[in-house]
Structure formats: C-alpha cells, structure tokens
Amino acid sequence: MDAAVQVREVVKNYRTVRAVERLSxxxxxxxxxALLGPNGAGKTTMVRMLVGIIQPDEGEITFxxxxxxxxxxxxxxxxxxxxxxxxxxxxxxxxVLNGLERSQARDxxxxxxxxxxxxxxxxxxxDSLSKGNQQKxxxxxxxxxxxxxxxxxxxxxxxxxxxxxQFLAEIRQLQSEGCTVILSAHQMDLVESxxxxxxxxxxxxxVLHGTLDEIRSATGSGVHLRLKVGxxxxxxxxxxxxxxxxxxxxxxxxxxxxxRLRRNxxxxxxxxxxxERTEVQSIETAEETLREIFVxxxxxGSER
Amino acid sequence: xxxxxxxxxxxxxxxxFAKPKDLFxxxxxxxxxxxxxxxxxxxxxxxxxxxxxxxVAGAETLGFGEEQFLDRFRLEAAGDRTLExxxxxxxxxxxxxxxxxxxxxxxxxxxxxxxxxxxxxLLRLQAAVxxxxxxxxxxxxxxxxxxxxxxxVSVVHQSAAESGGRAGSLTVLIVVxxxxxxxxxxxxxxxxxxxxxxxxxxxxxILAAITPQEWIDGKILGLIGVIFANLVCYGLxxxxxxxVGAAFFDRPxxxxxxxxxxVSMMWVVLFSLFGFGFxxxxxxxxxxxxxxxxxxxxxxxxxxxxxxxxxxxxxxDHPDTLWMRVLALIPGLSPTAMPIRLLRGEPHWMEVxxxxxxxxxxxxxxxxxAGKVFGVSMLMTGKEPSFREVWRWARS
Numbered sequence: 115m116d117a118a119v120q121v122r123e124v125v126k127n128y129r130t131v132r133a134v135e136r137l138s139x140x141x142x143x144x145x146x147x148a149l150l151g152p153n154g155a156g157k158t159t160m161v162r163m164l165v166g167i168i169q170p171d172e173g174e175i176t177f178x179x180x181x182x183x184x185x186x187x188x189x190x191x192x193x194x195x196x197x198x199x200x201x202x203x204x205x206x207x208x209x210v211l212n213g214l215e216r217s218q219a220r221d222x223x224x225x226x227x228x229x230x231x232x233x234x235x236x237x238x239x240x241d242s243l244s245k246g247n248q249q250k251x252x253x254x255x256x257x258x259x260x261x262x263x264x265x266x267x268x269x270x271x272x273x274x275x276x277x278x279x280q281f282l283a284e285i286r287q288l289q290s291e292g293c294t295v296i297l298s299a300h301q302m303d304l305v306e307s308x309x310x311x312x313x314x315x316x317x318x319x320x321v322l323h324g325t326l327d328e329i330r331s332a333t334g335s336g337v338h339l340r341l342k343v344g345x346x347x348x349x350x351x352x353x354x355x356x357x358x359x360x361x362x363x364x365x366x367x368x369x370x371x372x373x374r375l376r377r378n379x380x381x382x383x384x385x386x387x388x389x390e391r392t393e394v395q396s397i398e399t400a401e402e403t404l405r406e407i408f409v410x411x412x413x414x415g416s417e418r
Numbered sequence: 419x420x421x422x423x424x425x426x427x428x429x430x431x432x433x434x435f436a437k438p439k440d441l442f443x444x445x446x447x448x449x450x451x452x453x454x455x456x457x458x459x460x461x462x463x464x465x466x467x468x469x470x471x472x473x474v475a476g477a478e479t480l481g482f483g484e485e486q487f488l489d490r491f492r493l494e495a496a497g498d499r500t501l502e503x504x505x506x507x508x509x510x511x512x513x514x515x516x517x518x519x520x521x522x523x524x525x526x527x528x529x530x531x532x533x534x535x536x537x538x539x540l541l542r543l544q545a546a547v548x549x550x551x552x553x554x555x556x557x558x559x560x561x562x563x564x565x566x567x568x569x570x571v572s573v574v575h576q577s578a579a580e581s582g583g584r585a586g587s588l589t590v591l592i593v594v595x596x597x598x599x600x601x602x603x604x605x606x607x608x609x610x611x612x613x614x615x616x617x618x619x620x621x622x623x624i625l626a627a628i629t630p631q632e633w634i635d636g637k638i639l640g641l642i643g644v645i646f647a648n649l650v651c652y653g654l655x656x657x658x659x660x661x662v663g664a665a666f667f668d669r670p671x672x673x674x675x676x677x678x679x680x681v682s683m684m685w686v687v688l689f690s691l692f693g694f695g696f697x698x699x700x701x702x703x704x705x706x707x708x709x710x711x712x713x714x715x716x717x718x719x720x721x722x723x724x725x726x727x728x729x730x731x732x733x734x735d736h737p738d739t740l741w742m743r744v745l746a747l748i749p750g751l752s753p754t755a756m757p758i759r760l761l762r763g764e765p766h767w768m769e770v771x772x773x774x775x776x777x778x779x780x781x782x783x784x785x786x787x788a789g790k791v792f793g794v795s796m797l798m799t800g801k802e803p804s805f806r807e808v809w810r811w812a813r814s
Binding site: 162165166167185186188190192193194195196197199203207208210211212252255256265 | 793
C-alpha cells in the first residue's frame, strides 16, 4: 500500500477568503505526519476536510482501500466535552459512537483512565477536572476505539512539559499499533522529536514537504556553528561579516557567536577564517532545528 | 442511517435529561399540584352547595310566607327591614342576596358579584312562582300535577361507536394543555441540548464520528422519550392525587370523561408522537443556527406551536366544522386539532388516516432537511446563518 491518505489538488474557500489553495500530499501508512504553519495558514481547515466534517470545494481526499478501518480518531483544536456528565459515561458514549460495544468502550476507558493516572475518578463530572486532565479525557475519547487513522489538531497545547511527554508516548503507542497519525502543532521541538514527515503550509499552500532531513536539504541550510569567543561576540560577528562562505552570524550572548554557513561551504575553510579573525575558545556544530527552519521559512512572529 | 448509532445518541440524550430522581420529584410535584387543584374545587363546590339566604322584599306580592325553602335556597321575608339595612347585611355577608319584588311580574336580584348559583336560584324562583300562580287558580290537583309534570328527555346516540359518550371540554383542555406543556418542555430540552453542545464545543468531536442525520435522529428520539417520561409522570401524579383524595378525603376517583376510550386515546398518542417529532425537528433546526442563546432573536421562534392555539380553541365546541376539518389536516396543527376532533367530534376514519399520513410525510421531509442543515450550522459560530442560507442547505 502506497498511501494511507491521499490529498489531491484540494481547494477550500470561505466566502472571500481562500483557506486552502490546490494542496496535494500523501500520508504513508503507520507514519506520524505533521501539518505545520503559522496562524491562519489553513491547517485547521485542512484537518477538518481530512476528518470529513467539511468538504473541499475542489480536489479530493481519499483513503485508499484498507487504509481506513472504522471512524477516524479526531482530537479537534476546539476542545469540548459535556461538562456536566460523569467521565466514564462520556468516554463510553464516544466509544459507542466510534463503533465499540458499550462494555468494550467501558473496559477500554477504564484502562485509559488508569494509564493517565485518573483511575478512581470515573464517576466525577468532567468539569471537576483540571484543564490538562480534561484534555486527557478528550484524547481518550478520540482514540478509545484504536483508530487506523488519527487526526490530532494541536494535541500538546495547554499541557505542561510532563503531560506533553505523556501525550508523546501515547501517540507513539498509537503508531506502534499501526495507526497513521496526522497532527498539527506549534510546539516545534515536540514535532521534531516525533514526526516522520511534515508539511509546512502558509496562506493555504505547501511551502515545505518531506522528512526533516529532506527539508533541511531543500531549504539549503548549511552547517551551524556555535563558538565561544574571547572578547565581545558582537565584534567578532562584525569581523567575519564580509566573508563569502557565511549565511549569517549573530551574537546570542556576550561571548557566544552563532554562525550559519552557506550550503556546501566546507567546514575546514570556515574554521580557518574563524581562527584567523576571532579568538575562538571552543566550537561545536549543530543542525538547524525545525523551529529555526519554520521561522526562517514563514517569517518571524508567527509562532504562538 | 445506523440505527445502532441513533439509538446510542437517543439513550445519551434521554439519560442526560430524564434523571430518575428528577422524574420522581416531578411526579410528586404534579400529584401535589393536582391535589391542591382538586381540593380547591372541592371546597369551592362545597361552598357553592351550602344553604343560601335570600331576603325577599315584597314577599307577600309573590305569596311567599315568612320563610320558604326552594331546595338549598332559604327565602326569608324582609318584614320591617329597609332596603338600606338589607344592603348593609349583604355587604357584611350576613345574607347572600336580596330579592326586591316590585310587582307580581318584576323583581331585582341584588348580589355582591356573580356566582354560579344565581342561575339555579332564578330557575327555581320561576318554577316556584309558576307553581304559586297555578295553585291560586281553580285547577284541580290532578290537572295541576299533570301540568307540572316535567317531560323526561334522554339522549340516544345513533352512532354505535359514540355510545360511550364524548369527552368534555375539560378533557380536551387537559389533553391539549398537556401536549403543549410537553412541547414547551421539549423545546427547553432541545434548546439546552443543542445550544449547550455548541457552546461546549462538542460538535466537532461528534460529527467526526457520526453523520449529522444520525445525530439529529438520535436527539429527536431521545427527547421524545424524555417528553413521554414527563407525560407519564404527570399521569402518575394525577392518579396519585386522585387515589389519595379517594382514600383519605372521600373524593370520587374518576378519570376525565372520554379519556378511557382506548381507540381514541391510541390515536391521540400516535398524533402526539408524530407531532413531537415534527416540532422537535423544527426546534432542532432553529437551535442549531443559534450561536449565542442569550442574544439570539431566533429563540422566539420556539413559540410557534403556541400561536395556533387560539384557532383550535375556537373550534373546540365545533369539532366537525369545515374550519376544524381543514386545521386537522395541516401538519403542525394536526397533532392538536385531530385529537380535539377525535375526543369531541366524529371524524371520518379516512380523515384521520390522511391527516396522520400527511403529518408523517412532512415530518420525514423535515428530518432529511434538518440533517443537511444540522451538519453545517452546528459547526458555525459567530454570525448566525441567514434564513436564505438555511434554505439553500436544506435543498442541497
């Protein structure tokens, strides 16, 4: 099987706004696919079309035969549960709506609650839980039926770092069970650590697409060097500014210099220039992070 | 449509709103309400049936003595008392009325306010005066008895099905009132269920799992269940009040007339069922287009089923007129109009079937349209869709 989800030439308009513009991509079976983009890029519209709660104006979204068994698992960006209802009843209800038998939904819900440290609170009302714990219930409601395809819109928002790690583990567990996961998120470090492939959208179109390595290669980002220098780092940056192998140089601290080389620039040449022109005390290399690529590609200030 | 899903949604909605504790409290509340109503009627009836004292100024003109009884009415001659004295006694409620006789053909009955017993008193007075006049004539006792013998007239129903008797106005008012009350309750549940889900943002999660048609079908079925549970509670409350009245206060244990006819009641229940389906589907449609229930002017549309009430009540005493026959065929009005005809009139069975079919057909069409509109409007927040947009979605 080549793809779990195929999106071809999809267009979606809202009155005078074109939210998605001829977008095409594929999600492979069993992978974690991240959909990234600044606010208003069209991610949530794309997610809603993937789930089928809104329809594209043009193009098509298909789940090739066998890639989708039963309802999708869907965690919407706008979270919401029946607040006045007991937790277990809420989970049972969503389980049944997603195709489980009531007893099966109940057993799976109890196991999920235990996994999230919420055992003993089955009969409590949903609104008695903290926001983070309500998000766990929402996640359980979306994935109780162990879907073959899960679409998670901003799964990490509003979670503390410990719970973010727990959600990462849950998503990896889904993947290990054969589930194809499509997620949209703004937490670039988390996406970088979990996504197999990603697509960056801006103004409804795809601007980057592939694995992180493919994207690094496509965006032409060269090697990144971090130097500890003797003296003022800002002066050191000025001293190398005119060198033609340089993409950028900036002081990140009084004694730390961040240097980005042009693509294909040999590191040896760079080290020679740096040693000649600055007082290098230590040096380390680093790859460009997803966050850096994102900010560079779609513009600063677009992250939450 | 998956019946399994619609049933799961129906069960969810039912369990959300028909909580056993609330239903039990509701039953007790209605028992108390009916009990208070019954006792209020009992005491009013008792007061009405008490002996009434009427002072007759000019009693001699009518040939009445110092004191005369006409059943429970005690007629007492005014004697030396002036009209002013009598009026003072009337205001102090020492007497119930003054009969001021001008001559043998004219009199005035002076009372503080209209009472139910006035008509009965006047009838008895007329009879007593006629009897007095006849007694003063030269007729012999046998002729007199023959003259005074009232004619006995009994009603014989020519339609075999009607020999059990038709329901009284009270029964119809109870049936129609209960249906409207149930609709009002249904309206509030629909409103809370749908706008609540919109504001609590659960719609996306649900619509990702099931179709809008399954969702609205389940909702309507569940809420019809809630309405019927409430109706059963009213019924139980009524029976409980009657049973307590009969056991401890010697009150009669009687159901409203006509309600015991199982065939008519079966039709009434069927029309109620489809009527609730019709109106709840419409309510759901409107509620789904409301973004903020606190500010939306569309909430007032929920009063639509109450508007035709006046038209129907006009026809209550004339259930088989053309007016009522037409109203009983119009879907939306028929759930109230046809039960009135069934309980009070004699609709042809073809009319009943046609009315029910029309209602079922329009409800089914509404259901399909509601499914289409529901899927779109439930996801909308902010500006409410215009009626033109809603119409376009419904036809899509």
